[in-house]
Amino acid sequence: MTISAPVTRMKSGERRELILEAATEVFAETGYVGTTTADIARAAGVSQPYVVRLFGTKEQLFLDVIQRALDVLLAAFRGALDDATSDVPLGKRMALAYVNQLNQHGLLLSLMHAFVLGRDPVIGAAARAGFMKVYRFLRDDAGFDPLEVQNFLASGMLVNTMIGIDMVEDYDGDPDVRELMECAFPEKLDMVRALASQREQEQR
Amino acid sequence: MTISAPVTRMKSGERRELILEAATEVFAETGYVGTTTADIARAAGVSQPYVVRLFGTKEQLFLDVIQRALDVLLAAFRGALDDATSDVPLGKRMALAYVNQLNQHGLLLSLMHAFVLGRDPVIGAAARAGFMKVYRFLRDDAGFDPLEVQNFLASGMLVNTMIGIDMVEDYDGDPDVRELMECAFPEKLDMVRALASQREQEQR
DNA sequence: AGTCTAAGTAATCGATCGATAACTAATCAT
DNA sequence: ATGATTAGTTATCGATCGATTACTTAGACT
Numbered sequence: 001m002t003i004s005a006p007v008t009r010m011k012s013g014e015r016r017e018l019i020l021e022a023a024t025e026v027f028a029e030t031g032y033v034g035t036t037t038a039d040i041a042r043a044a045g046v047s048q049p050y051v052v053r054l055f056g057t058k059e060q061l062f063l064d065v066i067q068r069a070l071d072v073l074l075a076a077f078r079g080a081l082d083d084a085t086s087d088v089p090l091g092k093r094m095a096l097a098y099v100n101q102l103n104q105h106g107l108l109l110s111l112m113h114a115f116v117l118g119r120d121p122v123i124g125a126a127a128r129a130g131f132m133k134v135y136r137f138l139r140d141d142a143g144f145d146p147l148e149v150q151n152f153l154a155s156g157m158l159v160n161t162m163i164g165i166d167m168v169e170d171y172d173g174d175p176d177v178r179e180l181m182e183c184a185f186p187e188k189l190d191m192v193r194a195l196a197s198q199r200e201q202e203q204r
Numbered sequence: 205m206t207i208s209a210p211v212t213r214m215k216s217g218e219r220r221e222l223i224l225e226a227a228t229e230v231f232a233e234t235g236y237v238g239t240t241t242a243d244i245a246r247a248a249g250v251s252q253p254y255v256v257r258l259f260g261t262k263e264q265l266f267l268d269v270i271q272r273a274l275d276v277l278l279a280a281f282r283g284a285l286d287d288a289t290s291d292v293p294l295g296k297r298m299a300l301a302y303v304n305q306l307n308q309h310g311l312l313l314s315l316m317h318a319f320v321l322g323r324d325p326v327i328g329a330a331a332r333a334g335f336m337k338v339y340r341f342l343r344d345d346a347g348f349d350p351l352e353v354q355n356f357l358a359s360g361m362l363v364n365t366m367i368g369i370d371m372v373e374d375y376d377g378d379p380d381v382r383e384l385m386e387c388a389f390p391e392k393l394d395m396v397r398a399l400a401s402q403r404e405q406e407q408r
Numbered sequence: 409a410g411t412c413t414a415a416g417t418a419a420t421c422g423a424t425c426g427a428t429a430a431c432t433a434a435t436c437a438t
Numbered sequence: 439a440t441g442a443t444t445a446g447t448t449a450t451c452g453a454t455c456g457a458t459t460a461c462t463t464a465g466a467c468t
């Protein structure tokens with residue numbers, strides 16, 4: 001009677017990973033509070049109760065999402081740091097490694113949603129800890145001095161904001177938007193625009 | 205039978221302004237979706253239905269909040285721009301004008317909550333329009349060239365993030381937090397800290 | 409072949425929220 | 439004074455959401 005979903009089962013660890021990736025996208029789009037566990041379940045192709053059973057609570061799922069995002073980000077930084085073959089200066093390599101994370105669409109933006117909830121006792125504490133982990137990495141491992149770190153983080157937060165505000169949406173219609181974005185995404189504007197139009201295709 | 209609230213009536217315009225100010229604080233703390241009209245009503249000392257009747261919908265109230273925030277911010281910029289008596293360079297005057305807005309606690313943060321909802325069709329459009337209004341002011345009225353504007357905005361977004369993540373919460377417990385914040389809030393760190401502890405007092 | 413474990417779903421519930429309706433009373437204009 | 443207007447409330451409703459419970463079945467292991 002009921003239309004059965006495709007019944008290929010996974011091991012729970014593998015399914016968890018899929019759900020984490022789907023949740024990253026959905027949280028990025030609608031924020032922590034604005035995202036329902038049903039939204040995530042739909043995006044991941046499972047039932048809503050299974051999402052909460054795998055992660056306990058929506059809050060825990062969000063914490064796992066931002067934890068994973070930080071792990072991915074720091075791994076990318078480490079990769080750029082260890083890439084000694086390049087003659088590109090370190091600061092620029094790190095900046096490119098950051099902007100490259102926009103390939104996994106929701107990654108930086110889901111972090112941003114956590115950053116803006118600092119007053120929430122548990123999410124806020126996790127967000128601060130994660131942010132400071134990045135700060136310490138840039139200072140201690142990458143060897144930036146505090147002022148360099150600050151400039152790097154500032155540029156990163158502007159990138160996050162431009163993505164969060166979905167500025168590409170107005171790229172074609174407003175020459176000022178174009179001017180600003182060409183300035184804010186060094187060498188990676190084409191990628192950002194391509195991802196945006198790809199996203200638009202998917203939503204049909 | 206019921207304990208009557210103090211029955212001094214206001215003209216609706218005046219009450220609207222009070223509610224807008226209260227809503228700015230509450231939206232800043234818990235975000236657009238995470239804030240209920242009842243929360244705002246409580247903060248403003250009126251009933252929940254009256255809030256939605258004065259503004260139509262919660263969405264319209266939020267739009268009015270960020271519109272007002274932008275007006276206040278641009279007025280402050282204009283003030284700093286016109287203050288020709290000072291021998292402080294223009295860039296620094298503008299930066300101080302920005303950080304000074306933290307006096308009205310939720311102002312910059314409520315804007316940040318709008319910036320992060322760019323995919324919402326109506327809030328996103330308003331957020332982009334507001335952001336670009338600031339961009340154009342800095343470029344055309346303040347006379348910054350695009351790169352200066354970009355650096356200015358980047359610093360601003362870092363400030364917003366540090367406030368949103370509530371970094372002051374860990375100021376005393378983590379020397380790295382202290383180092384970062386001293387770097388990020390030029391000359392205004394004392395003010396930020398004072399406001400935070402004042403806020404903590406209020407919540408008892 | 410049969411059993412047991414783990415993956416997954418359907419059904420449902422209590423709480424919460426934004427909005428509407430219906431009502432009350434203060435203030436203002438004549 | 440009184441009637442009209444405007445400021446404000448109480449009560450309530452339909453929708454939504456996260457979570458729980460109880461059930462089903464695919465696949466691994468003897």
